[in-house]
Amino acid sequence: MLFEVQFSDAQTILPQGAMSSAATARIHRQSELFPTETKDSKAKPFLKWAGGKTRLLPVLRIFLARHKFHRYYEPFLGGAALFFDIGPKTAVLNDRNPELIFCYEIVRDYPTELFKTLKQMPVNEKEFYRIRSLDPESLAPIERAARFIYLNKTCYNGLYRVNKKGQFNTPFGSNDKASLADEDNLHRASRVLKNARLTSEDYSSVLKEADKDDFVYLDPPYLPVGKYADFKRYTKETFFEDDHRKLAETFRTLSDRGCLVLLSNSYHEKIEELYSGLYQEKVDMPRFINCKGEGRGRVKELLVSNRPLELGQ
Numbered sequence: 686m687l688f689e690v691q692f693s694d695a696q697t698i699l700p701q702g703a704m705s706s707a708a709t710a711r712i713h714r715q716s717e718l719f720p721t722e723t724k725d726s727k728a729k730p731f732l733k734w735a736g737g738k739t740r741l742l743p744v745l746r747i748f749l750a751r752h753k754f755h756r757y758y759e760p761f762l763g764g765a766a767l768f769f770d771i772g773p774k775t776a777v778l779n780d781r782n783p784e785l786i787f788c789y790e791i792v793r794d795y796p797t798e799l800f801k802t803l804k805q806m807p808v809n810e811k812e813f814y815r816i817r818s819l820d821p822e823s824l825a826p827i828e829r830a831a832r833f834i835y836l837n838k839t840c841y842n843g844l845y846r847v848n849k850k851g852q853f854n855t856p857f858g859s860n861d862k863a864s865l866a867d868e869d870n871l872h873r874a875s876r877v878l879k880n881a882r883l884t885s886e887d888y889s890s891v892l893k894e895a896d897k898d899d900f901v902y903l904d905p906p907y908l909p910v911g912k913y914a915d916f917k918r919y920t921k922e923t924f925f926e927d928d929h930r931k932l933a934e935t936f937r938t939l940s941d942r943g944c945l946v947l948l949s950n951s952y953h954e955k956i957e958e959l960y961s962g963l964y965q966e967k968v969d970m971p972r973f974i975n976c977k978g979e980g981r982g983r984v985k986e987l988l989v990s991n992r993p994l995e996l997g998q
Contacts, residue, residue: 727772728873731792731866732785732834733843734764736907741949742770744968744988747996754900754945760888761904762786769877776881779891782845784821784833786885791830793878796871802831803865813839813857838863889935897943905932907951910984926955933959940991952985960989966996 730737738745745767757773759765762780780786791799806812817836821829837843840855848854884891888905895901906924929950939946940963950956952967967985988994 726873728769728877729870730764730766730769731870731874732764732788732837734837735842735844736904737764738766738904738949739764740970741968741986742766744996745947746770748947748988748990748994749900751995752900752945752992754898756895756899758892758895758899758901759904760891760901761906762789763904765789767902767904768881769874772877772880774880777884777891777894778881779884779886779888781885781887783885784829785845786883787826788830788833789878789883791826792871793875793881793883795827796868796875798827799830799834800866800868800871802827803834806831806835806865808835808839808861808863808865810857810859810861817853835865838865888932892935892939895939895942895944898945900945901939901947903932903936903946903948905929905948905950907986908953908956910951910953929956929959936960936963936989936991944991946991948989950987950989952987956987956989964990964992964994966994968996 730739749771755775757768757771757776758779759768759776760779762768762778762785765778768776768778778786778789806816813836816832819832821832824832836853836855837845839858839860840853841858842855843858844855845853846855888903892901905928908926908929932948936946936948948960957965966988968988969983970986971983988996
């Protein structure tokens with residue numbers, strides 16, 4: 686049972702001249718392709734996700750403003766910032782984290798009931814560790830999704846981390862005033878998620894269906910840069926250097942099929958080498974999620990595409 690009772694943002698630095706009037710006009714034209722959500726009713730990520738792309742959205746919008754596409758694929762979904770931002774009519778969303786995908790399914794189908802459950806959950810350290818100790822598979826579906834959101838919003842730095850047994854092991858974040866959910870945003874997220882097929886498989890299986898004129902956004906666990914980087918425990922399976930090599934091969938296969946492909950990763954010479962011959966551009970991003978203060982600050986990320994990025998035009 687889930688309940689014991691009765692029941693500062695930093696801005697992304699864009700390339701000089703990135704937000705020209707021409708780029709703004711292109712963004713407006715691209716938004717017409719995605720009428721699901723208006724600007725005022727657009728859903729936002731309801732999870733705090735390590736490696737989330739909210740602060741990269743201004744750059745991603747510039748790229749997408751130049752292109753039209755059919756289906757939207759995101760095989761490393763995470764916090765779904767780009768998906769919510771553009772609200773595509775047809776999407777295939779995947780993540781190897783089954784609890785994450787299960788949570789999205791409940792938000793899609795039962796946003797009202799989920800919000801009511803979250804409202805009843807007290808935020809404090811004792812309750813956090815009690816809820817963390819629960820076996821999610823023993824809970825009713827809505828309680829299971831509520832547990833996931835609760836732990837995400839109240840754990841240290843919002844970092845979803847599991848041990849080799851797949852058990853969530855991030856400690857409490859010492860924020861007794863954490864807000865668990867915005868009811869209106871849950872309903873907005875529910876509406877746009879109804880346009881998506883949700884899966885929890887290996888990314889290569891999901892992308893077998895991607896075809897000409899589909900857009901594929903690849904945002905894998907980043908190749909670690911620096912001694913404090915460690916997001917590879919995102920699922921009990923891990924994502925190592927060899928996995929990045931295989932992903933680069935998949936990228937080229939998708940490109941050969943005629944897909945529009947965009948990848949974001951750490952700015953690392955090995956990533957540059959894996960995607961040599963493709964369009965690459967560095968962007969400067971803030972990094973807040975790190976257990977060591979000296980590991981925070983600004984970091985460079987690498988965008989790679991099979992089409993010209995032209996972020997400075």
